[in-house]
Amino acid sequence: MTTLFLNPLLIDDAVRRALEEDLGRAGDITTLATIPADATAEAVIASRKDGVIAGLPLAAAAFRIYDPSVRFEPAVADGDHVSPGGVVARISGPARSILSAERAALNFMGRLSGIATATAAYVERVKHTRAKIVCTRKTTPGLRAFEKYAVKCGGGANHRYGLDDAVLIKDNHIAVAGGIGPALRAAKASVGHLVKIEIEVDRLDQLDEVLAEGADVVLLDNMSPELMAEGVRRAAGKLRTEASGGVNLESVRAIAESGVDMISVGALTHSSTVLDLGLDIAIA
Structure with a gap:
């Protein structure tokens, strides 16, 4: 059985850089302008296509680092196959935080899951x-x-x-x-x-x-x-x-x-x- 391990120090460093790149100096001005500060939300990350998932620890870190009060619950594990519409993770917490960290989380997961999916095809x-x-x-x-x-x-x-x-x-x-x-x-x-x-x-x-x-x-x-x-x-x-x-x-x-x-x-x-x-x- 293949052991899957990602160094937590590497995860946090990369995710912080991604969030800083996206949020810039003023933060998510769209979300700040349109979403009330006290609004809460529930969300799911779902796959639009068949594939193999990779990068859940980075997605979880994106929400955790931005706002520790956001709850991230994986519905699958890295290395699992998903079908179109399959739920990958469930997220709940402050709506502003979920929206502001969303793109960094999806960028990591989309890229890594694409690599995992291609690899599985070769294997x-x-x-x-x-x-x-x-x-x-x-x-x-x-x-x-x-x-x-x-x-x-x-x-x-x-x-x-x-x-x-x-x-x-x-x-x-x-x-x-x-x-x-x-x-x-x-x-x-x-x-x-x-x-x-x-x-x-x-x-x-x-x-x-x-x-x-x-x-x-x-x-x-x-x-x-x-x-x-x-x-x-x-x-x-x-x-x-x-x-x-x-x-x-x-x-x-x-x-x-x-x-x-x-x-x-x-x-x-x-x-x-x-x-x-x-x-x-x-x-x-």
Whole structure:
């Protein structure tokens, strides 16, 4: 079972910035002008489309940080599937507060639920294989931890979080370092014993060099499924294999059937469509 965790410190920091961005210096002047200060309300967040939910902790924080008296009650959990019209959360409290925090809450949830929904579609396509769908560093600046969390909500797995937690030697590193051998030897001499080393190749002769030098993972970049299958055969029992490059919902099944361990999909975080969520309010 996948463990879903978001650092509360990251949540509060991001939500505060979002609220400050939206409220500016004068606050929600529309709500302040039109809604009585003593008005209370009940509301629901509901999905307009089929999807997978992610981002409930951020939505809850948006209302809590703006006004601790607002009550936020999730009706589902992150990672749950919802149908059109499905209630995601119920909210009650001061009407002004609900309206003023609404957009920040929905922006986070819509974005993250869109990523979770897209991830679930990829996972479904490859469920008959051993391949894991993983994300990349192609994330929205400042939102990486949340977007990678959303990938996990959709049943995917995370690649490295940043440049500092794993070595990934790509074609430009190889070119500057003077080749696959020099690059791998330099990496092994530099990093600690707990740091994984992955290297990118786009030809099978390069893979043979990697196998001779040793690594933890090889990234088979922009290869046909047939070449990937041969790469998997050569690497069997020696290192793990990852596929990347132009992966989409039409191509992912054939890639997975090549036998690779992982398939990295940048589109999960850079191109996913926001899940349409809405807040429906009733003034008490």
